[in-house]
Amino acid sequence: MSIAVQPKIIIHGGAGSSLKSKGGVESVRQSLHKIVEEIYRLLLEGMSAPCAVVRGCQLLEDNPRFNAGTGSVLQSDGQIRMSAALMDGFSQRFSGVINVSRVKNPIELALALQSSPDRVLSDNGAANLLRELQVPDHDPLTELRLLEWIQERRGDFNKEMAGVVAERELVTESSAGRGTIGVVVLDQQGQLAVGTSTGGKGFERIGRVSDSAMPAGNYGTSHAAVSCTGIGEDIIDECLAARIVVRVTDGLTLPAAFDRSFTEAQQNQRDLGAIGIDQSGAIAWGKTSEVLLAAYHNGTEIGDTLEWDDGSLTGCV
Numbered sequence: 001m002s003i004a005v006q007p008k009i010i011i012h013g014g015a016g017s018s019l020k021s022k023g024g025v026e027s028v029r030q031s032l033h034k035i036v037e038e039i040y041r042l043l044l045e046g047m048s049a050p051c052a053v054v055r056g057c058q059l060l061e062d063n064p065r066f067n068a069g070t071g072s073v074l075q076s077d078g079q080i081r082m083s084a085a086l087m088d089g090f091s092q093r094f095s096g097v098i099n100v101s102r103v104k105n106p107i108e109l110a111l112a113l114q115s116s117p118d119r120v121l122s123d124n125g126a127a128n129l130l131r132e133l134q135v136p137d138h139d140p141l142t143e144l145r146l147l148e149w150i151q152e153r154r155g156d157f158n159k160e161m162a163g164v165v166a167e168r169e170l171v172t173e174s175s176a177g178r179g180t181i182g183v184v185v186l187d188q189q190g191q192l193a194v195g196t197s198t199g200g201k202g203f204e205r206i207g208r209v210s211d212s213a214m215p216a217g218n219y220g221t222s223h224a225a226v227s228c229t230g231i232g233e234d235i236i237d238e239c240l241a242a243r244i245v246v247r248v249t250d251g252l253t254l255p256a257a258f259d260r261s262f263t264e265a266q267q268n269q270r271d272l273g274a275i276g277i278d279q280s281g282a283i284a285w286g287k288t289s290e291v292l293l294a295a296y297h298n299g300t301e302i303g304d305t306l307e308w309d310d311g312s313l314t315g316c317v
């Protein structure tokens with residue numbers, strides 16, 4: 001009988017500007033820790049990495065404070081279009097949807113596409129898939145996101161990106177947030193998986209494609225798996241998730257791969273963050289933005305990066 005590997009998990013709810021109020025930090029912490037706790041319990045019960053990733057993404061998509069699923073930000077025309085991807089590290093198989101509307105959990109579409117010959121669908125293709133799968137219609141719009149859009153429209157969409165979390169007091173007025181959610185898991189079989197889901201940048205022009213449903217923003221193999229958050233264009237320019245995973249495949253440790261990739265990202269003045277796990281169970285994270293809303297279970301205890309502010313670009317456990 002093979003010995004079970006100790007499972008690991010790290011999740012994120014975006015990256016961005018300073019968290020303003022301590023009360024706000026505590027409520028984000030509670031949300032993230034609760035999800036980590038629930039998914040870790042499922043992993044201990046033997047759930048596979050891809051299933052655990054999908055369940056974690058569903059919980060994050062269902063929480064309106066995060067920019068994915070319900071609570072997604074609106075695009076320039078006032079519509080919500082979401083993107084999500086799932087990568088199974090064992091099969092090294094990527095699937096995803098781009099700019100899909102009126103669905104509760106875009107990550108479920110990415111899961112359905114894992115076994116399809118056509119594994120990344122956009123717009124009409126994703127809408128057809130929804131009909132084929134008879135997924136119930138769901139309006140992910142929240143009142144707060146609508147108010148944000150109306151307020152921003154008055155200012156002619158000056159922000160680079162919409163707020164990271166759906167609580168006004170959490171976001172500084174001077175700086176925009178960079179919302180996305182992501183889950184990376186190592187299961188008891190020693191297999192990795194990663195999922196990422198987003199409402200996009202917010203206020204973007206119609207047809208803009210997010211990094212979240214590209215290997216730049218969501219990538220995993222049997223060596224390592226990484227989910228990114230931040231300005232999609234910056235993540236694509238760095239090809240960040242794939243870059244880190246390839247470095248691990250070529251022999252760097254996960255923390256070293258994060259260090260090197262984030263040093264380069266900062267030199268290139270990118271605004272982004274990432275989380276990852278490798279096959280040995282090392283957990284790492286990094287950010288060039290002010291905050292990274294991430295929480296993890298290292299096999300012993302739950303921790304998070306909410307108040308990590310020591311000036312370093314990366315961290316690990």
Ligand code: GLY
Nearest residue numbers: 200201210230232
């Ligand atoms: N990282 C999310 C986006 O830019 O769409």
